[in-house]
Amino acid sequence: MTTFYDLFMAPLEKRWLTDIRKTIIPSASGKVLEIGFGTGVNLQYLDCDQIDSVTALDLDFRKTNDKCDKDNITFVKGKAEQLPFPDASFDTVIETLVLCSVSDLETALQEIMRVLKPKGRFIYIDHVLPDDKALATLFKGINHFWPHIASGCNVTRTPHLSIARHEIEHIESGHRAHTIFRYGIVTKH
Numbered sequence: 001m002t003t004f005y006d007l008f009m010a011p012l013e014k015r016w017l018t019d020i021r022k023t024i025i026p027s028a029s030g031k032v033l034e035i036g037f038g039t040g041v042n043l044q045y046l047d048c049d050q051i052d053s054v055t056a057l058d059l060d061f062r063k064t065n066d067k068c069d070k071d072n073i074t075f076v077k078g079k080a081e082q083l084p085f086p087d088a089s090f091d092t093v094i095e096t097l098v099l100c101s102v103s104d105l106e107t108a109l110q111e112i113m114r115v116l117k118p119k120g121r122f123i124y125i126d127h128v129l130p131d132d133k134a135l136a137t138l139f140k141g142i143n144h145f146w147p148h149i150a151s152g153c154n155v156t157r158t159p160h161l162s163i164a165r166h167e168i169e170h171i172e173s174g175h176r177a178h179t180i181f182r183y184g185i186v187t188k189h
């Protein structure tokens with residue numbers, strides 16, 4: 001079943017996000033945790049030969065797409081700011097378009113780093129406050145109402161800068177759409 005979210009995201013997926021997902025999601029390996037699993041759009045880009053297990057975490061799973069092969073996924077209800085897993089549990093953590101709506105960005109990132117094994121990979125895509133001043137001003141204006149109609153989605157955050165402050169090394173990073181979308185693959189020291 002196509003959800004409202006899929007319909008809303010379709011033009012952005014087609015223009016930018018699919019390309020980014022195809023570039024970075026296949027580098028997930030081993031025990032994988034996806035935070036903010038949503039409709040499960042990243043599943044199709046995983047390289048199954050490299051994956052031991054997938055754990056999908058979200059606040060709830062009512063909107064999970066029917067096309068997901070649910071047999072091979074462990075679904076866990078929970079929140080990014082308080083991950084219900086021991087330290088160093090996962091080889092890879094994936095987060096795409098979730099840090100905009102967590103209640104505490106820094107705590108969520110600390111939790112992601114905590115549950116990653118040393119040398120583990122964090123794969124992310126986020127929309128961020130664009131570099132361009134005019135666009136940034138527009139985003140700040142939109143942000144007065146947008147979180148109220150879009151499930152708490154904040155369009156003025158800069159999660160890529162917060163990620164860079166952690167003890168990590170970037171394997172790959174980039175941006176699209178006038179720096180609105182930032183993505184990367186990092187390894188934890």
Ligand SMILES: C[S@@+](CC[C@H](N)C(=O)[O-])C[C@H]1O[C@@H](n2cnc3c(N)ncnc32)[C@H](O)[C@@H]1O
Binds near residue numbers: 035058059096098
């Ligand atoms: C914009 S959707 C992104 C879905 C998917 N990751 C993608 O790339 O299309 C954000 C998802 O994050 C989930 N989410 C929001 N806040 C969260 C939190 N604090 N902890 C875990 N998941 C959260 C939402 O329920 C939703 O499924």
